[in-house]
Amino acid sequence: MDSARGLRGYLASQLYVTMRPEEPPAPAREPAVPAKPVVAGVDGSTGGRSAAAWAAREAARRGVGLRLVHACLLPGLTGQGPDATATEVTNTWLADAAAVAEAAAPGVPITKIVIEGEAGPVLRQESESAALVVVGSRGLSALGRLVVGSVATTLALHGGCPVVVARTEPDPEGPVVVGVECAPEGEDAVSCAFDHAARAGAPLVAVRTWRDPLAEAWSGVPSTVDIEVVERAEHEALLDYLRPWLLRHPEVDVTARVMRSASPADGLLRAAKGARLLVVGSHGRGLLTGALLGSTSRAVMHHAECPVAVVRPPAVAGNERAKVPGRGDQRSSSRSPACR
Incomplete structure (x- = not known):
């Protein structure tokens, strides 16, 4: 018992540390690269909600987070920032999109963000660090068909990742x-x-x-x-x-x-x-x-x-x-x- 206690004490002592053969340092680990999120453009439209639902399911399949982005030119700017009405509307749109996303893919991590600027350039920038950008259709044509807006076209032309146009479920x-x-x-x-x-x-x-x-x-x-x-x-x-x-x-x-x-x-x-x-x-x-x-x-x-x-x-x-x-x-x- 005493010899075992003495051996443990020796191994833990500075003497053992200095006398034992020097071991090569462990190789430095590469820093983990964060998984790219799925980004969905949010604009308060029915198409935008479809995009949020589709994007949430895809984020869940990939095991990554969902980033809900609303781009806004903030027309109601005052000296203190966007006025209360603009802020309330924007928050409502994002909250609605988040609720749709949570219902489509319960548990998927969701980030909501508002970025000042036009939707095309903002989502184009987002695409550089995204796995996928999802947008909805904008409006109806004279024949009653859903049509694709300029944002989707801009992303298809210049995006840094694939773009999905999710018009309906x-x-x-x-x-x-x-x-x-x-x-x-x-x-x-x-x-x-x-x-x-x-x-x-x-x-x-x-x-x-x-x-x-x-x-x-x-x-x-x-x-x-x-x-x-x-x-x-x-x-x-x-x-x-x-x-x-x-x-x-x-x-x-x-x-x-x-x-x-x-x-x-x-x-x-x-x-x-x-x-x-x-x-x-x-x-x-x-x-x-x-x-x-x-x-x-x-x-x-x-x-x-x-x-x-x-x-x-x-x-x-x-x-x-x-x-x-x-x-x-x-x-x-x-x-x-x-x-x-």
Whole structure:
């Protein structure tokens, strides 16, 4: 007993500390990078509440916080700041959005914030540190359709992360639909769609469209294109392109679908009937690089009946694009078991 007590005392003594062999210092740990939140734009509209609900569910699936942001030019400024009426209205909008978000995803951490400025630039800045920015539709067109405002268009053009336009509550049983270009520029949109489907436990429909220009130009003349041959080749090309994602996400039930359509947007809109989310890429170009939103992404943002995610590929040095790991290593036209 005494020897054991003495040994413990020796080990705890300064003598032992100075005599024991010096141990190498433990490597410094990298500081933890905070998880990026999901941001929802709040403006008091029905579309804004739909955006808050959609964003809350997505934040819960990602295990991150939800940031509710209201951008305001503060027209009622006085010497002491915004007047009482403006403050009350703003707080009411944020409180309503927070209540909707809490009901959609109980327990998700919610931050409410008001930022002075126009909505487009404010949410554009927010997008630089967000995983996703979600906005609603603004108003109705003359045909009674929900239309997309300038804020969503600005974010789709210049945002630092994907933007989702959540016009109405989606079908919770619907699939994720993604437009596939079979080109490097579309890889980020496909990755986004697969990741969302995996998190939501939803099936995914990958859509590739094609058209017969000659038949469209001469509508009264029978097409000389062998549709079956074309669609078989397009289907094989689509499966080949999707292979890295099929291998990475074997848990996702994938349907590869080839559609003959007058335009990619028309085909995607038909394919997205009843979808929970439609994902498209955006790499339109004007006289100034990136100055135009692609016609397909613009059309589906304005006319899709489900939420739409627009994903811009990140620009890096030399106009290189982020590549999918394994891309080019999995070249095969055989049908994957993950695809039906």
